[in-house]
Each structure stands twice: as structure tokens, then as C-alpha cells.
Amino acid sequence: MSGLEVGLRVPLLASALVLVSAFSSFAIGGTPCNVARGRQVFSNTCAMCHIAQKGAASAAAPNIYGVIGRKPASLSDFTYSTAMKARKGRWTAAALNVFIANPQVTVPGTYMAFTGIKRATDRAAVICYLESLEK
Amino acid sequence: MTQDRKSPPTPRLSRRKLLEGAGLVYAAGTVGGLSLAAGARAETAPRSKSHAGQADYDVIVVGGGFSGATAARDCRKNGLRTLLLEARGRLGGRTFDTHFNGRHVEMGGSYVHWTQPAVWTEIVRYGLEELEPAPGIASPEQMVAVVDGKRVEANAQELGEVPAAFPLYFADSARLWPRPYDTDHAWGEIVRHDKMTAAERVRKLELTPLQHAVLVATLESMAHCPLARGTSYTDNLRWWALCLNNFSTYAEALATYTLKAGTGELVRRIAADGAVEVRLSAPVQRIEQREDVVIVTPRDRRPISAKAVILTVPPKVLQHMEFHPTLAAVKLEASRRGFSPSGFKYFTEVKGRVGNVQWYAPARYRAGIVWTYQTLPNSTLLTGYAPEAGSFDPNDEDSTQRVLRQFDPGLEVIATTSYSWDDDPFSLGTYSGPVPGGYSKYFHGLAQREGRIYMGGSDIGDATWRGFIDGAIGRGMKMAHEVSLELLG
Numbered sequence: 001m002s003g004l005e006v007g008l009r010v011p012l013l014a015s016a017l018v019l020v021s022a023f024s025s026f027a028i029g030g031t032p033c034n035v036a037r038g039r040q041v042f043s044n045t046c047a048m049c050h051i052a053q054k055g056a057a058s059a060a061a062p063n064i065y066g067v068i069g070r071k072p073a074s075l076s077d078f079t080y081s082t083a084m085k086a087r088k089g090r091w092t093a094a095a096l097n098v099f100i101a102n103p104q105v106t107v108p109g110t111y112m113a114f115t116g117i118k119r120a121t122d123r124a125a126v127i128c129y130l131e132s133l134e135k
Numbered sequence: 136m137t138q139d140r141k142s143p144p145t146p147r148l149s150r151r152k153l154l155e156g157a158g159l160v161y162a163a164g165t166v167g168g169l170s171l172a173a174g175a176r177a178e179t180a181p182r183s184k185s186h187a188g189q190a191d192y193d194v195i196v197v198g199g200g201f202s203g204a205t206a207a208r209d210c211r212k213n214g215l216r217t218l219l220l221e222a223r224g225r226l227g228g229r230t231f232d233t234h235f236n237g238r239h240v241e242m243g244g245s246y247v248h249w250t251q252p253a254v255w256t257e258i259v260r261y262g263l264e265e266l267e268p269a270p271g272i273a274s275p276e277q278m279v280a281v282v283d284g285k286r287v288e289a290n291a292q293e294l295g296e297v298p299a300a301f302p303l304y305f306a307d308s309a310r311l312w313p314r315p316y317d318t319d320h321a322w323g324e325i326v327r328h329d330k331m332t333a334a335e336r337v338r339k340l341e342l343t344p345l346q347h348a349v350l351v352a353t354l355e356s357m358a359h360c361p362l363a364r365g366t367s368y369t370d371n372l373r374w375w376a377l378c379l380n381n382f383s384t385y386a387e388a389l390a391t392y393t394l395k396a397g398t399g400e401l402v403r404r405i406a407a408d409g410a411v412e413v414r415l416s417a418p419v420q421r422i423e424q425r426e427d428v429v430i431v432t433p434r435d436r437r438p439i440s441a442k443a444v445i446l447t448v449p450p451k452v453l454q455h456m457e458f459h460p461t462l463a464a465v466k467l468e469a470s471r472r473g474f475s476p477s478g479f480k481y482f483t484e485v486k487g488r489v490g491n492v493q494w495y496a497p498a499r500y501r502a503g504i505v506w507t508y509q510t511l512p513n514s515t516l517l518t519g520y521a522p523e524a525g526s527f528d529p530n531d532e533d534s535t536q537r538v539l540r541q542f543d544p545g546l547e548v549i550a551t552t553s554y555s556w557d558d559d560p561f562s563l564g565t566y567s568g569p570v571p572g573g574y575s576k577y578f579h580g581l582a583q584r585e586g587r588i589y590m591g592g593s594d595i596g597d598a599t600w601r602g603f604i605d606g607a608i609g610r611g612m613k614m615a616h617e618v619s620l621e622l623l624g
Contacts, residue, residue, distance in 0.1 A: 044550040045530065048233045048242065060225045060233070078224060079416035079435070081560070104558050111223075113559035118531040 034121075038129025041122045049114075052133060061112070067091050068131050083109030093127050100126070190440045192216045193622055195431045197419050198447035200228020201604050202591045204402050205257075205611030206445045206618075208409025213619040218441070219411050220433055222418035222561040225399070226406060229449065229562050229593075230604060232397035235552045238509065238516055240482050241393055242554040244566065244593075244604050248388035250379065251605035253598070253612060254401075258394070261404040265395040269518070270491040271506030272391045279542045280348040280495040281502070286541060293345050298382045300346035304336060304354075305375035312376035318578060318597050328369050330572045334362040336371075352495035352504050355522040358568040360475040361498030367475075367569050370602075377600050390506070398604065405608075418561065421457040422446075422588065429587045442622055445614045447591035447607075450474055450581060451563040465580030473577040474567035474594070478503065478522040481529035481553040483539065485546050489515045494542040501526040502538045514549055529553035566602050567594045589614045 042052065049061035056063050058078040072087040073080035084107055089095065099106045100123055102116035117123045192215075196207040199221030207219040225231070230244040247266075249255050258264055278289040278297065289297060311328060314320040333354045342350065351362060357374055358366035378385040394401060406413060417433035422444060432438040446453075453462065454470035461467070488510055496502040503521035510516075517539070521529065528534040529551055536548040556565045569577070582596030591614040594602055599609030 040550075043234075044236045045552060048235060048552060048554065058224060060223065060231070079418065082434075104555075109560075111560065113555040113557075115528050115530045115553070115555055115558075118528060118534070 033128035033132070034125040035129050035132045037122070038125035038127070038132070041117065041126040042129055045114075045117060046126065049112075052130060054133075064130060066134055068093060068096065068127070068134075081107075081109050081111045083107050084111070093131070096127055096130075097123050190428050190442050192218045192439065192441040194218070194443050194445060194618055195220060195429070195439060195441040196445045196447065196591075197422070197431065198222075198228060198592065199226040199402075199406070199413065199415070200447060200593070201230065201254075201398075201402055201405070201607035202593055202611035202614075203228070203445070203447040204405045204409075204411070205253075205608045206447065206591050206615040207411040207413075208405050209612055209615030210445075210618060211409040211411055213615065213623065215619060215622060217409075217411060218439065219406065219413045220417045220419055220431065220439075221413065221415050224416050226402045226413070226415075227399050228447075228607075229556065229565065230398035230402065231554060232399045235482050236484055236550050238482075238484075238511075239397060240508075240516075240518075240552075241398055242480065242482075242552075243398075243556065244607075245393045245398060246388070246390055247392055247394060247604060248384075250377075250384060250388050251600050251603065253600075253609035254603075254605040257401060257405060257608060261401065261408070263394055263396045263401055263404070266392040267395050267509075268391050269393070269506060269508050270510060271493050271508065271517075272386055274491055275493050275506075276491040278349070278493045278495070280345055280352070281497065281500040281541050282344045282348045284500070286544075287345055287348070289345060293343070296343060297346055297349050300340070300342050300350045301353075301375075301382050301385070302380075303340050303342075304350060305372055305380065308372040308375040308380055311369060312373050315373050315376035316597060316599055318574070325369055326575050328372075329367075329574045331368040332362070332571045333358065333366045333368045333371055336368045337362070348497055349495045351497045355478075355498050356504045356520040358475055359477040359520060359522060359565050360568060361522045363498065364475065365571050367571050367573060369571075369574055370569050373601075419448075419456060421459070423459040424586045424588065441587075443587045443589060443618045445589045445591045445611075445618060447611065447614075449562055449564070449592060450567060450594050452561060455560070463580060463583070463585060465577060466585075469573075469577035469581045473570060473573050473581065474564070475570055476524070477557065477564035477566065477568075478520065478524055478526075479529055479553050479555065479557070480565065481519045481521065481535070481551060482508065483517045483519065483529075483535050483551040484511075484514050484549045485517060485539070486514055486549055487547075488513075489517075489543060489546070492517070492542070494519075494539075496538075496541060498522045498526070500538075500541055502541060505539065505542070524555075524557045568602070584617075589618055 050064045052065045054065050058075055062075050062078040070091050073085040100117050103110050103112040103114055194210045194215050194217045196203045196219045199219050203219055207217050210217040231242040247254050280287050311321055311324045355361055357371055360366050378388050419431055420434045421432040423430040428440045429444045430438045430440050450470050451474055454467055491507045494505040503519055505517050505519035508516045508518040527538045530553055532548045532551055535551040539546050556562045582590050591610050593607030598606055598613050600606045
């Protein structure tokens with residue numbers, strides 16, 4: 001983990017990070033969904049800025065209810081960074097897994113002032129928790 | 136005195152008009168009743184009919200931290216048509232109270248004290264006097280420092296010796312800062328000592344290893360920067376002078392009391408009281424001064440005009456905004472080079488009750504200073520100020536646990552969090568200590584009004600406790616007064 005941690009701080013290694021995280025996302029598929037841990041990670045980490053509630057307004061950060069499958073920078077009640085607006089594709093579980101490991105490296109220029117969730121199991125759990133909210 | 140120092144142009148002073156204006160708006164506010172935000176917007180327009188001209192507003196305040204909110208409230212109460220633009224989706228700037236694992240925490244500026252005149256006035260005004268003391272500072276039971284890589288726990292005698300290092304370090308504070316709210320009062324002394332670094336001063340003192348470690352870690356938390364990078368001795372002395380040159384006020388005013396209601400509640404009360412028209416998520420990209428008007432353009436929005444702008448963004452952010460004509464070179468240089476890089480504040484919940492601790496680690500040991508913030512039924516919430524961004528990951532339990540185990544080898548981290556002010560483009564750091572030599576080079580030039588742009592914010596110019604919530608409010612209040620005199624004169 002510590003080797004990866006060092007790597008995460010070096011933007012040049014961003015592409016390596018994507019590869020590493022791609023493997024992690026396979027792990028997501030194979031790991032049983034730990035919603036309780038995901039709720040805990042959300043509360044400890046994400047809830048500082050994000051709300052995840054159907055229909056709620058964004059505040060310090062976008063409402064991330066329903067984020068899986070959503071287009072980046074797509075809520076009308078939040079002003080996103082230019083970098084995030086330029087991001088293509090959709091927030092799949094795999095894409096989110098890469099992003100939340102180190103937002104500043106994955107989307108340089110994002111307004112998200114957060115160093116990232118380093119434990120792969122915690123990332124999988126919080127993504128799984130977010131998915132579970134919609135069920 | 137530097138050449139940059141000029142008195143602002145004499146305002147077309149009319150104290151009578153200003154006071155009349157204030158009275159009228161207060162009256163309108165009272166009549167307008169309880170729905171402040173909605174009611175008051177409509178009331179703004181008639182107040183400055185004589186100045187309506189072609190500008191959309193009389194004043195645009197850029198930045199919705201404490202400085203901006205105060206400036207906007209006061210302008211509005213003085214009868215000026217006022218708009219507050221804030222880049223983020225919330226008010227508060229570099230203060231940000233939120234929840235971590237269900238506990239109320241302050242991720243940014245937080246500590247307040249009754250010796251701080253501007254913030255205390257607001258706290259009393261809005262009835263938010265209920266304070267939460269941090270037990271690690273208010274009633275400490277254990278002091279541990281990392282000395283030459285080893286854990287040293289202070290015994291009773293050493294506990295008595297440690298505070299004695301502080302008056303030694305700060306011995307010249309009263310000479311440089313006989314009036315710490317007035318930088319010009321002993322300007323010659325400040326210039327003479329301006330280039331001296333904290334590290335140079337520490338080297339001149341004879342200290343025990345424990346005193347040395349505690350003092351260095353504390354100075355690094357004051358500058359929020361490792362001493363090895365070069366931090367301002369002069370500015371350290373100002374903090375001590377503000378704290379009445381004594382250790383107990385220093386500990387009490389800087390690190391003990393937070394607002395039970397939170398900084399967010401206070402800043403929202405200030406804005407609501409002024410019935411300020413606020414636009415959130417409106418980062419200002421461009422400010423253009425024309426002959427009789429200033430045009431302010433938030434990103435992706437239409438330009439807005441005003442007769443004056445009060446700029447309250449942190450100095451480091453100025454370099455990334457567009458100004459036409461360009462800002463004075465001294466301001467841009469101050470923005471790029473005038474302030475030290477800053478570290479991070481973190482909150483960590485650990486298993487069990489570790490007691491009321493104070494832990495100190497000089498920069499090479501990464502943790503900075505840490506103390507008990509709250510004792511919980513089966514755990515302890517610690518808060519820390521680490522001097523160097525990137526030295527460890529305060530959002531990662533494993534990384535944080537490794538660093539904190541220097542103080543307590545059995546410690547188990549349950550959860551940990553930190554807001555990366557460094558990565559937030561609207562702050563680019565935490566509080567901003569001037570670099571050594573920064574006073575002589577930048578102090579007056581940075582604070583100098585430029586045409587219709589007035590310089591607010593907590594780190595700029597003289598007001599009250601510069602660099603603190605108090606200084607933000609004090610400076611906002613002062614700039615609102617200057618703008619009001621100018622526009623209503």
C-alpha cells in the first residue's frame with residue numbers, strides 16, 4: 001500500500017494509477033458488497049462536503065445520490081470546475097473507483113479538495129453504498 | 136516607510152449622510168420583518184437612488200468568507216446596493232464547519248476568543264457566546280514530543296519548563312509590535328527584523344531538547360509551514376503581542392475555544408442580518424475597471440457592474456484572476472511569492488479514551504501539533520496541524536496511524552479526515568503567513584486601494600487580528616466603511 005501511496009502523489013504516474021485501479025475495479029466485481037462499511041466510509045469521508053439524498057440540493061459539493069451512471073458535471077445546481085466539465089463518459093463504478101482514489105491526479109483542476117480514499121476495499125464499499133441508495 | 140505607501144484619496148466625507156443612511160436601512164430592515172433574505176432585496180434599490188447611475192450595484196463584494204460577508208452586510212446597512220459573489224457553494228471561505236463521523240468539526244479557521252474585538256462583537260451581537268473548549272489545551276494531562284526521533288513524555292518538572300521557552304523566543308514582541316493592530320506604529324523595527332527567520336531566532340536560544348521540540352512544532356503550526364522553508368519571525372511576534380505577550384492568553388486565544396453553533400452559523404447570521412444578496416457558485420474570473428464603473432464577470436455568467444469592488448479573496452488567489460488594467464506589480468508578486476506554503480489541519484478519531492493530550496512533532500516527524508478536541512464515550516477525537524502538505528495522508532487511516540504512533544505506540548485510528556485547502560483553487564492554502572522580508576516588500580502595496588477596488592480579506596492590511604477570523608471581520612468592516620464614505624459622501 002505504501003508504494004502505491006507514494007505513486008499516487010506523482011502526477012506522471014497517473015496512467016500507471018489507472019492500470020492499478022483497473023485491477024482494483026475487478027476486485028470490486030468479485031467482492032461482496034459491504035454496505036455497512038460503505039455507509040461508514042461515506043459518513044467519515046464524503047459527507048464532509050457531499051449529500052447523497054434523492055432530490056436534495058447540492059451545497060458545498062454536488063449531491064451524489066444517483067451518481068453511478070450519471071454524466072460528469074451534470075447537475076444544474078452546482079458550478080463545476082472547467083476540468084470536470086471537460087470530462088467525458090459516465091461515472092461508472094470503475095471510473096469512480098479511479099477518481100476517488102486521488103481526485104486531484106485523476107481530474108487535475110477539479111474543485112474537489114480531497115486527497116482520496118486509499119484503501120481499495122473502502123472505495124469498493126462506498127461505491128457499493130451509493131449504488132444501494134437507489135435500490 | 137515604503138514607496139508603495141500612499142494614503143487613500145481623501146473620501147468625499149459625509150459622516151452625517153453615512154449615519155443617516157444607516158439609520159434608514161435599519162428602519163427598513165425592522166419593518167421588513169422576519170424574512171430577511173426575501174424582504175430586504177426589494178428594499179435595497181431606493182436607498183441609493185441618487186447614485187443609481189448606470190451601474191447594476193453600488194458595491195460588489197468578491198468572496199463570501201467572514202471578511203466578505205461582513206463587508207457586504209455593512210455596505211448594505213449603510214444603504215448601498217450590494218451584491219456578494221462567492222465561488223463555492225457555501226459561505227465561510229477558509230472556515231468550514233461540517234460533520235465527521237457524526238461529530239461537528241471545523242475544517243478550517245475555528246478558534247475564537249473574547250480578546251478578539253471584531254469577532255467577539257459579532258458573537259455577542261448574534262447571541263452565539265456558547266463555546267466548546269478543547270480539553271487538550273484547556274486542561275492538559277499529558278505532553279509528549281518527538282525529540283530526535285524518540286518519544287519523550289514530559290514529567291512534572293519539564294511540564295513547568297516548557298512554557299518558559301515561549302517568552303524567550305518572543306522577547307522582542309513588545310518592541311516590534313507595541314500596537315499589534317497597527318503595523319506602522321513601530322515600522323522601523325519591523326523592517327529591521329523583517330528578514331529574520333523563526334529558525335534563526337530559535338538557534339540563538341538555549342533550550343532543553345524538549346523545549347526545543349515543543350517550541351519548533353508550535354512555531355511551525357503558527358506559520359503552518361516547516362521552519363526549514365523559512366518562516367517569518369516578525370509575524371510570530373505579532374501573534375504573541377496580540378495575545379498580550381503572555382503564554383496563557385496565547386494558548387487560550389489561539390487553540391482553545393470554538394463556537395458551539397459553528398463558524399457557518401456565525402457567517403450566515405452576518406449575511407442574513409444585512410439581508411445581503413448572495414450569489415453562490417459564482418467564481419469571479421475577470422474584473423475590469425472603467426472610468427466610472429467596475430465590471431465583474433463570474434465564470435460562465437453575464438458581467439455585472441458596480442461603482443466599487445471589495446476584494447476579499449485570499450492573496451494567493453489574486454494571481455489567477457484577470458484584472459484590466461492589471462493589478463499593481465507589488466500585489467501580483469505578493470500573490471505569487473509573498474506568503475509561505477501551508478500545511479493541513481486534520482481530525483482523527485482513535486479508539487479508547489487517550490486523555491487530554493498535547494503532542495508535538497517538528498516537521499521532519501510530520502504530525503505537527505496534535506491535541507484532544509473532544510472525549511467521546513469509547514473514543515477520542517484529536518485535532519492536528521501538520522506543517523507540510525503531502526507529508527502524510529490525513530484522509531488515510533493507515534498513514535495517519537503510523538504518524539500518530541510516534542506519540543502513542545498502541546494507538547488505533549478509527550477514522551480520519553482533512554480538507555485539502557491547498558487543492559481548493561479558491562483558497563490555495565490555509566492561513567497565509569508572510570514570507571521573511573514580506574512586510575517590507577508587500578504589506579502596504581497589497582493593502583493599497585486600486586482605483587475602485589478595495590482590498591479586504593483576513594490577510595491584508597491592518598484592522599484587528601490579521602490572519603484570524605477576527606482580522607477577516609475587522610478588515611471587512613473597515614473596507615465597508617471606506618467604500619460607504621466614498622460613495623455616500
